[in-house]
Amino acid sequence: MHISEIETPAIMIDLDIMERNLRRVAEYARHHDLRLRPHTKTHKIPALGRMQIELGAVGLTVAKVGEAEVMVTSGTPDLLVAYPVIGRRKLERLMQVARAARVTVALDSVAAARQLSDAAREAQAAIGVLAEVDAGMGRVGVAPGEELLQLIRNLERLPHLSFEGIEFYPGHIRGGDDGGRKEIDRLGAVVGEMLAGLRRAGIEARIVGGGSTPTLFHSHLVAGMNEIRPGTYIFNDKNTVVAGACAYDDCAASIHVTVVSIARPGQIIIDGGSKTFSSDRLGGAGEATFGRLVEAPDAVFVKLNEEHGYVDVRRAGRDFAVGDRLRVIPNHICVAMNLHEQVYGFRGETVEQVWKVEGRGKLQ
Amino acid sequence: MHISEIETPAIMIDLDIMERNLRRVAEYARHHDLRLRPHTKTHKIPALGRMQIELGAVGLTVAKVGEAEVMVTSGTPDLLVAYPVIGRRKLERLMQVARAARVTVALDSVAAARQLSDAAREAQAAIGVLAEVDAGMGRVGVAPGEELLQLIRNLERLPHLSFEGIEFYPGHIRGGDDGGRKEIDRLGAVVGEMLAGLRRAGIEARIVGGGSTPTLFHSHLVAGMNEIRPGTYIFNDKNTVVAGACAYDDCAASIHVTVVSIARPGQIIIDGGSKTFSSDRLGGAGEATFGRLVEAPDAVFVKLNEEHGYVDVRRAGRDFAVGDRLRVIPNHICVAMNLHEQVYGFRGETVEQVWKVEGRGKLQ
Numbered sequence: 001m002h003i004s005e006i007e008t009p010a011i012m013i014d015l016d017i018m019e020r021n022l023r024r025v026a027e028y029a030r031h032h033d034l035r036l037r038p039h040t041k042t043h044k045i046p047a048l049g050r051m052q053i054e055l056g057a058v059g060l061t062v063a064k065v066g067e068a069e070v071m072v073t074s075g076t077p078d079l080l081v082a083y084p085v086i087g088r089r090k091l092e093r094l095m096q097v098a099r100a101a102r103v104t105v106a107l108d109s110v111a112a113a114r115q116l117s118d119a120a121r122e123a124q125a126a127i128g129v130l131a132e133v134d135a136g137m138g139r140v141g142v143a144p145g146e147e148l149l150q151l152i153r154n155l156e157r158l159p160h161l162s163f164e165g166i167e168f169y170p171g172h173i174r175g176g177d178d179g180g181r182k183e184i185d186r187l188g189a190v191v192g193e194m195l196a197g198l199r200r201a202g203i204e205a206r207i208v209g210g211g212s213t214p215t216l217f218h219s220h221l222v223a224g225m226n227e228i229r230p231g232t233y234i235f236n237d238k239n240t241v242v243a244g245a246c247a248y249d250d251c252a253a254s255i256h257v258t259v260v261s262i263a264r265p266g267q268i269i270i271d272g273g274s275k276t277f278s279s280d281r282l283g284g285a286g287e288a289t290f291g292r293l294v295e296a297p298d299a300v301f302v303k304l305n306e307e308h309g310y311v312d313v314r315r316a317g318r319d320f321a322v323g324d325r326l327r328v329i330p331n332h333i334c335v336a337m338n339l340h341e342q343v344y345g346f347r348g349e350t351v352e353q354v355w356k357v358e359g360r361g362k363l364q
Numbered sequence: 365m366h367i368s369e370i371e372t373p374a375i376m377i378d379l380d381i382m383e384r385n386l387r388r389v390a391e392y393a394r395h396h397d398l399r400l401r402p403h404t405k406t407h408k409i410p411a412l413g414r415m416q417i418e419l420g421a422v423g424l425t426v427a428k429v430g431e432a433e434v435m436v437t438s439g440t441p442d443l444l445v446a447y448p449v450i451g452r453r454k455l456e457r458l459m460q461v462a463r464a465a466r467v468t469v470a471l472d473s474v475a476a477a478r479q480l481s482d483a484a485r486e487a488q489a490a491i492g493v494l495a496e497v498d499a500g501m502g503r504v505g506v507a508p509g510e511e512l513l514q515l516i517r518n519l520e521r522l523p524h525l526s527f528e529g530i531e532f533y534p535g536h537i538r539g540g541d542d543g544g545r546k547e548i549d550r551l552g553a554v555v556g557e558m559l560a561g562l563r564r565a566g567i568e569a570r571i572v573g574g575g576s577t578p579t580l581f582h583s584h585l586v587a588g589m590n591e592i593r594p595g596t597y598i599f600n601d602k603n604t605v606v607a608g609a610c611a612y613d614d615c616a617a618s619i620h621v622t623v624v625s626i627a628r629p630g631q632i633i634i635d636g637g638s639k640t641f642s643s644d645r646l647g648g649a650g651e652a653t654f655g656r657l658v659e660a661p662d663a664v665f666v667k668l669n670e671e672h673g674y675v676d677v678r679r680a681g682r683d684f685a686v687g688d689r690l691r692v693i694p695n696h697i698c699v700a701m702n703l704h705e706q707v708y709g710f711r712g713e714t715v716e717q718v719w720k721v722e723g724r725g726k727l728q
Contacts, residue, residue, distance in 0.1 A: 005453075007451060007453055007454060007728040008451070008728065009727050009728070010727075010728070041670065063670070063671045064671065083624070083671060084624045084625060084686070086622050086623075086624050086635070086686060086687055087371060087372070087622060087687070089369075089371055090371060108625050108627045109625065109626065109627065109686045111685065111686035111687060112624070112686055115687075132627075134627065134628065138628060138631075139625075139628075139633065139669070139672055139674065140624075140625040140627055140628075140633055140672065141625075141627055142627050143627075147627075171669070258450050258451060259450075260447070260448045260450050260476070260504075261448060261472050261473065261503075261504040261505075262473065263472045263473065263496075263498065263504055263505055263506050263507075263511075264498065264502060264503075264504075267502075269503065269504055271447075271450070272727070274642065274644060274699055275699065275702055275725075275727060276727055278638065278642065278643060279642060279643045279644050279645075279699075280638065280643050281643075305503070305535070306405065306427070306698060306699060306702075307427045307428065307447060308503055308504065310503065321475065322448070322450060322473045322475035322476055323450055323451070323475060323479075334670060335638055335639065335643075335670060338639055338670075338703075339702075339703075339725065339727070340725070340727065341725050341727075360725075361639075361703065361704070361705050361724075361725075363373050363374075363636070363639060363640055363703070363704065364371040364372070364373070364374070
């Protein structure tokens with residue numbers, strides 16, 4: 001099928017670029033002796049998880065139990081649930097997953113650990129745990145230092161759990177003029193001090209995991225970190241470009257849209273709004289633009305409602321007609337993937353793959 | 365089933381409040397002799413569309429062909445597609461829908477009308493059309509005046525289309541201190557002048573449709589408007605409250621969440637972020653808060669990532685523990701419904717209904 005036959009709006013994935021992205025990061029991890037455990041929240045497709053494993057990833061990462069249930073079908077030997085699992089029914093479901101793959105959970109409270117231990121005991125399972133540390137983002141995670149030591153001591157005491165190490169998410173580092181180097185150095189200092197504290201307390205952290213796509217290629221600069229779990233790198237998006245971690249040519253996914261109205265001078269309306277792109281603004285700056293138009297980089301995607309994308313075309317340098325097809329590189333591809341039932345993989349102008357987004361909408 | 369047995373995050377609908385909302389608007393429309401054609405993008409559930417028809421709605425409104433395909437199963441005799449349908453395959457699908465219900469399409473270009481006319485001819489169907497007018501929102505719609513007259517004259521010439529009237533969406537009116545009265549008066553003046561222009565040109569607009577939930581109860585003040593198509597009123601949300609069109613007690617839908625982290629002092633993390641609520645900010649103000657916590661109205665839902673909701677609880681006046689269940693009234697219920705596979709209807713504390721959100725994710 002020719003790409004123009006796919007009804008819009010649709011996420012289209014350039015397979016050549018995607019495969020290059022996958023290989024580049026697999027090689028980077030290998031070169032720097034970093035274990036790679038990709039976060040699959042970006043693609044949500046077991047076939048792509050399998051590809052990541054085949055390229056050398058040690059396992060896969062998910063956020064929710066529902067995603068674990070989907071992603072275990074990729075055949076991965078190892079799953080990290082990078083989110084505390086709270087509630088009896090969810091824990092029972094997780095123990096089912098643990099029959100098919102080794103499961104590790106990242107958490108930051110004794111309450112979460114105790115529930116997990118109880119569920120593992122009932123299921124006669126062994127579950128790995130990572131202590132979640134706040135390395136500066138201010139989201140989840142205990143403070144490095146005394147709080148962390150206390151959490152780990154509690155984890156080590158709980159039956160059916162094995163303490164594997166620590167994890168943190170440096171989502172507060174978004175690149176910038178120096179590619180985030182100064183902040184990476186600061187992160188390195190935090191991690192170094194934390195690991196020294198653990199050593200003094202006689203605690204061995206086998207896994208020291210962190211990383212994000214914007215900081216990806218600086219990971220080897222954080223001494224002691226031995227595992228990375230980037231997600232976005234498989235496709236990349238406008239956020240990744242703006243963070244300085246890739247170029248637009250490295251963006252494998254774009255959303256194909258159609259112009260549906262040109263009634264207002266200087267503006268076109270495309271058939272994708274927040275239901276297609278999500279209303280996520282550009283990270284960091286908070287700038288209210290919603291993607292880059294490939295065919296008109298100087299047009300500005302200024303606003304969206306559910307089904308309407310507003311593009312200011314006064315400086316676009318071209319005309320538009322109702323029915324024109326355009327490609328948009330979204331701000332944030334992960335949330336866009338979650339809005340689409342299926343996505344298309346193409347090479348040249350031929351659609352080669354139709355993938356159901358099996359991990360879409362797994363909220364629980 | 366007791367409501368506490370439903371895994372979080374989940375949209376829970378208080379059926380008593382929902383039914384009261386439906387009856388109130390049905391009565392308002394009847395009292396003021398306004399035809400009611402609810403927009404079903406809010407609920408996306410055919411069973412609820414059927415309820416709206418049974419309460420006197422003349423038909424239902426959808427945005428996309430995929431929604432029309434779902435909503436026609438409600439048994440509605442009449443469907444308005446309030447969005448231009450562009451592209452051959454979509455038009456073929458729409459003609460299939462037109463075999464089961466009378467279909468009307470709102471559009472603002474001759475290009476869209478011509479495609480529609482061609483498809484109707486091929487399918488030997490008769491399709492109604494509404495001329496979309498920009499009544500101040502600056503999204504879609506031709507300018508009232510000469511542009512509108514030209515569009516209508518073109519519509520009247522195209523075979524297999526029957527010109528039914530005009531429609532506009534006053535989404536720019538968001539209430540405020542005077543409940544939007546001044547802006548409603550301005551809208552009334554625009555509509556009045558437009559209708560006078562049509563009369564002078566000898567054009568009869570059988571349907572003059574507009575309205576939104578925020579302006580809902582002012583609709584009778586816009587002389588000449590005879591049809592309204594509000595969507596949100598079935599559930600209401602924080603936007604509706606802030607616009608002054610309802611009270612929090614009229615919000616039928618809330619999202620039940622669980623506290624998953626309290627590691628950072630003064631903050632809790634709940635298990636719903638942009639994948640659960642959408643990242644839609646509060647309308648109008650652009651204020652970056654993401655919903656109202658029913659159990660702690662003074663807590664501030666300040667930020668979200670995909671799976672994490674950040675709530676500032678420094679002024680909440682209560683403590684929180686990992687595992688606590690909370691209810692959140694979202695900013696924008698329509699986009700939240702689009703993120704959930706199923707939703708739950710309850711009375712008192714008993715779940716009476718599990719509805720699949722059949723119209724969810726219908727982007728094409």
